[in-house]
Amino acid sequence: GAVVSQHPSRVICKSGTSVKIECRSLDFQATTMFWYRQFPKQSLMLMATSNEGSKATYEQGVEKDKFLINHASLTLSTLTVTSAHPEDSSFYICSALQGSNQPQHFGDGTRLSIL
Amino acid sequence: EDQVTQSPEALRLQEGESSSLNCSYTVSGLRGLFWYRQDPGKGPEFLFTLYSAGEEKEKERLKATLTKKESFLHITAPKPEDSATYLCAVQAWGGATNKLIFGTGTLLAVQP
Numbered sequence: 619g620a621v622v623s624q625h626p627s628r629v630i631c632k633s634g635t636s637v638k639i640e641c642r643s644l645d646f647q648a649t650t651m652f653w654y655r656q657f658p659k660q661s662l663m664l665m666a667t668s669n670e671g672s673k674a675t676y677e678q679g680v681e682k683d684k685f686l687i688n689h690a691s692l693t694l695s696t697l698t699v700t701s702a703h704p705e706d707s708s709f710y711i712c713s714a715l716q717g718s719n720q721p722q723h724f725g726d727g728t729r730l731s732i733l
Numbered sequence: 734e735d736q737v738t739q740s741p742e743a744l745r746l747q748e749g750e751s752s753s754l755n756c757s758y759t760v761s762g763l764r765g766l767f768w769y770r771q772d773p774g775k776g777p778e779f780l781f782t783l784y785s786a787g788e789e790k791e792k793e794r795l796k797a798t799l800t801k802k803e804s805f806l807h808i809t810a811p812k813p814e815d816s817a818t819y820l821c822a823v824q825a826w827g828g829a830t831n832k833l834i835f836g837t838g839t840l841l842a843v844q845p
Contacts, residue, residue, distance in 0.1 A: 620779075622776075624776070650831060652831075652833075659837075660837060661820065661835040661836060661837040661838060662777070662820070662833075662835045663835075664832060664833070667831075667832065711776045711777075713776075715831055718831065719765075721767055721779045721782055722767075722779075722831070722833060723779060724769075724776035724777045724778070724779075725776050726774075726775050726776045727774070727775065727776045729774070
């Protein structure tokens with residue numbers, strides 16, 4: 619149980635393109651989902667917390683207009699990287715929370731490469 | 734400021750050679766400490782949650798323990814398939830609900 623699916627697994631696109639990443643909880647409802655960014659040999663850095671039906675809460679230094687988050691249902695959250703540039707290239711990972719005293723369950727990440 | 738430090742950064746073991754990974758934390762009030770395993774190019778896989786000092790959890794060759802300042806992940810008689818990055822994360826009371834603060838991980842390589 620507690621399976622989180624993230625799609626796509628890899629994206630390569632040109633600078634200026636907007637990219638949408640989906641995160642789905644397959645076998646449970648997730649009132650809260652999280653979006654992380656991970657650089658090589660570094661830990662996961664929380665970008666934003668996404669609550670179903672409300673606006674996402676962004677961490678300090680994360681541009682809201684750059685990284686658009688939508689959590690339209692209890693099983694789906696999306697992250698859109700708008701007008702992506704090479705410095706946005708990274709490994710983006712989502713997680714979903716099954717309940718307030720439960721661990722976060724992670725998707726397998728999206729490798730984003732902007733040329 | 735809440736902080737998590739993991740050591741060593743990397744560890745190379747021979748198959749069957751037991752060892753421990755360390756996670757030191759500074760947090761205003763510990764709500765929970767989490768251990769995850771991450772394989773290359775994948776998302777973290779949940780292993781354990783510990784809530785209070787003295788608590789221990791076991792799963793196959795792994796055993797996690799917790800004190801008021803640190804947690805250990807003991808690996809007994811490791812096998813090559815245990816090779817991965819092991820991440821520690823803490824959740825604090827009073828902060829943003831359910832937010833996790835991660836350490837930088839320990840890269841474990843088990844050689845046959």
